[in-house]
Amino acid sequence: MKALIHNAQISTQDGDYSWMIIENGIIQNLGHGTLPDIENRVDMRQRLILPGLHDSHIHVYSLGRMSTRLHLHGTGSIVEMLYKLKEFREENPDQEWIIGHGWDQDLMEDGRYPSKHDLDTISPDLPVLLYRACNHIGVVNSKALEIMGITTNTPDPQGGQIDHFEDGDVTGVLREAGLSLVAPHISHLDDALRLEYYRRGVQICVEKGLTAVHTNDGQAWEYYKKLADNDELPLRVFLTHKYSDLDKGVPPVNESHGLLTAKRVKLFSDGSLGAETAALRENYDGSDQKGLLIDQPEILATKIARIHQMGYQLEVHAIGDYAAEVVMDGFQKAGITAADRAIITHCQILARDLVDRMVQNGYIANIQPPFVPTDARWAEKRLGGGERLDYAYAWKTLINAGVIAAGGSDAPIEDADPFWGLYCALFHPDPMGETWKEHERLSWEEALRIYTENGAFAVGEERHLGKLKEGYKADFVVVNPALLDNFELLKEKPLHQVWVDGKLRHTSE
Numbered sequence: 001m002k003a004l005i006h007n008a009q010i011s012t013q014d015g016d017y018s019w020m021i022i023e024n025g026i027i028q029n030l031g032h033g034t035l036p037d038i039e040n041r042v043d044m045r046q047r048l049i050l051p052g053l054h055d056s057h058i059h060v061y062s063l064g065r066m067s068t069r070l071h072l073h074g075t076g077s078i079v080e081m082l083y084k085l086k087e088f089r090e091e092n093p094d095q096e097w098i099i100g101h102g103w104d105q106d107l108m109e110d111g112r113y114p115s116k117h118d119l120d121t122i123s124p125d126l127p128v129l130l131y132r133a134c135n136h137i138g139v140v141n142s143k144a145l146e147i148m149g150i151t152t153n154t155p156d157p158q159g160g161q162i163d164h165f166e167d168g169d170v171t172g173v174l175r176e177a178g179l180s181l182v183a184p185h186i187s188h189l190d191d192a193l194r195l196e197y198y199r200r201g202v203q204i205c206v207e208k209g210l211t212a213v214h215t216n217d218g219q220a221w222e223y224y225k226k227l228a229d230n231d232e233l234p235l236r237v238f239l240t241h242k243y244s245d246l247d248k249g250v251p252p253v254n255e256s257h258g259l260l261t262a263k264r265v266k267l268f269s270d271g272s273l274g275a276e277t278a279a280l281r282e283n284y285d286g287s288d289q290k291g292l293l294i295d296q297p298e299i300l301a302t303k304i305a306r307i308h309q310m311g312y313q314l315e316v317h318a319i320g321d322y323a324a325e326v327v328m329d330g331f332q333k334a335g336i337t338a339a340d341r342a343i344i345t346h347c348q349i350l351a352r353d354l355v356d357r358m359v360q361n362g363y364i365a366n367i368q369p370p371f372v373p374t375d376a377r378w379a380e381k382r383l384g385g386g387e388r389l390d391y392a393y394a395w396k397t398l399i400n401a402g403v404i405a406a407g408g409s410d411a412p413i414e415d416a417d418p419f420w421g422l423y424c425a426l427f428h429p430d431p432m433g434e435t436w437k438e439h440e441r442l443s444w445e446e447a448l449r450i451y452t453e454n455g456a457f458a459v460g461e462e463r464h465l466g467k468l469k470e471g472y473k474a475d476f477v478v479v480n481p482a483l484l485d486n487f488e489l490l491k492e493k494p495l496h497q498v499w500v501d502g503k504l505r506h507t508s509e
C-alpha cells in the first residue's frame with residue numbers, strides 16, 4: 001500500500017520537506033513542491049512531523065496495572081480521598097478488591113493517617129487497600145483485615161508493622177513487611193488480568209505519542225507475542241527481560257515477532273537517592289552513610305558476565321556514582337566493548353572520571369528527564385553542594401562530553417508522555433517550574449535526539465528507526481507546529497497522530 005503524506009512540515013538533518021511517500025511501512029521518498037502522482041493521499045494540514053519517539057526505559061506491565069486502580073496523587077484531605085474512593089467504586093462495580101495508590105498524609109489537611117474507620121464509611125463490604133505515595137505504607141478497611149485474618153492480637157511480621165490505636169485496636173495502617181500480608185489475597189487478581197495489563201499498557205503508550213518502548217517486564221514475551229498475533233500491538237516493543245527470568249528457562253535473545261523484539265536483560269546495582277539507598281563514593285550530606293550496593297561488586301560482575309555470554313545486551317540500573325563505577329568495572333571485566341552497547345540506566349550522580357570512562361568505552365546513558373522536577377527538591381539536600389552536585393542530573397554535561405544519551409520516563413514512576421519528557425530536557429525544571437541548573441538545559445535538537453535517534457541507537461536500530469529519511473521505517477508523530485515557537489506548548493497535548501510501520505495507530509483530533 002502506497003500513500004502520500006503531504007501538506008506537512010517535515011524538518012530533517014538533510015533539509016526541509018513538505019511531503020513523503022510511504023510504502024510497505026518504509027519511507028520511500030521525501031520532497032517539496034510539486035506532488036507526485038499518487039492516488040492515496042493524507043493531508044497533514046501544515047502540521048509538524050517528528051520522527052517516531054522512543055521511551056528507552058519504561059515498565060509497560062506496571063503502567064497497565066496502574067490504569068486499573070484508583071489514583072490518589074495530590075489528594076488534599078481524607079474527605080477528598082473518600083470521595084474519590086466512592087466514585088471509583090461506583091465506576092468499577094466488578095472489582096473484587098479496590099486497590100489505590102498515591103495518598104500522602106503530608107499533603108492532606110487532616111494531619112493524620114487515614115484509618116479503617118474512614119474507609120469503612122464508603123466500603124463496609126468490599127475489601128480496600130490504598131497505598132501511600134511511597135508504596136511502603138498502606139491502609140486497609142475492616143473487610144480487608146477480616147480477609148487477611150488480622151486482629152488486635154496479630155504480632156508484627158519481621159521487618160514490618162501493624163499500627164494500633166491507643167485502645168489497642170488496629171488502625172488499618174500497615175507498614176513495610178506488614179503490607180506483604182496482603183499479597184496472598186490479591187495476587188490472583190493479577191494472574192487473571194495479566195494480558196489485560198499489557199494490552200492497556202501499550203495502548204496508553206501509543207496514546208501518549210510513543211512509537212517504541214524499551215520495556216522492562218518479567219516473563220513477558222508470551223504476552224506481547226499474543227498481542228502481536230491478535231494485531232493488538234500498536235507500537236514497537238523492545239522487551240528487556242528481568243535477570244530472574246534467566247533462571248526460568250532461556251528467554252528470547254535477538255528474537256523478533258512482528259513489532260516485538262527482545263534483546264536485553266536488566267540488572268540493578270543500587271537503590272534510589274530519595275531513600276538514601278543509591279550507592280555513593282562519599283557520605284550523604286550530613287550523614288555517615290554512603291548508601292548500598294544491591295550485590296557485592298564481584299557478584300554483580302558475575303551476573304554481568306553471565307548475561308553477556310548468553311548474548312544479551314546489558315542494561316544496569318545505577319543511580320549513585322559508586323554504583324556507576326562498579327557497573328563499569330563489571331562491564332570491563334566481562335570484556336564488553338562499545339559494539340555491545342551496554343546501557344547504564346538513570347546516571348543520576350556521576351563524576352568527571354566516570355563520564356570520561358563512559359565516552360571511552362561507548363556505554364550508553366539511559367536518562368530520565370522527568371526525574372528532574374521530582375528530585376530537584378531534595379537532591380541538593382542529599383548531595384550537598386560542590387563538585388558532586390555538578391555531575392548530578394547533568395544531561396548537557398554528559399552529551400557535551402560525547403556520551404550517547406537515550407531518554408525515558410520510567411513510567412509508571414513518572415508520566416509516560418514523551419512531550420513532558422522533552423519539556424523536562426529543554427527546561428530542566430524544579431517542582432515549582434523554575435529552571436534548576438540552567439547550564440544543564442538541552443537544546444531542542446538535543447532533546448529530540450535523545451527520544452528518537454539515540455533511542456534507536458540503544459536498540460541497535462539506528463539504520464532503520466529514529467529519523468525521517470529514505471529507507472527508514474515509517475514511524476512518526478504529527479504535532480502542533482506552533483510548539484517550535486513556544487516550547488511551553490509541549491505541556492499542552494501537542495499530539496495529533498501516531499504512525500508506526502506506515503500505519504496510523506492513534507489520532508487525537
Ligand SMILES: [Zn+2]
Nearest residue numbers: 057058059410
Ligand atoms: Zn525502571
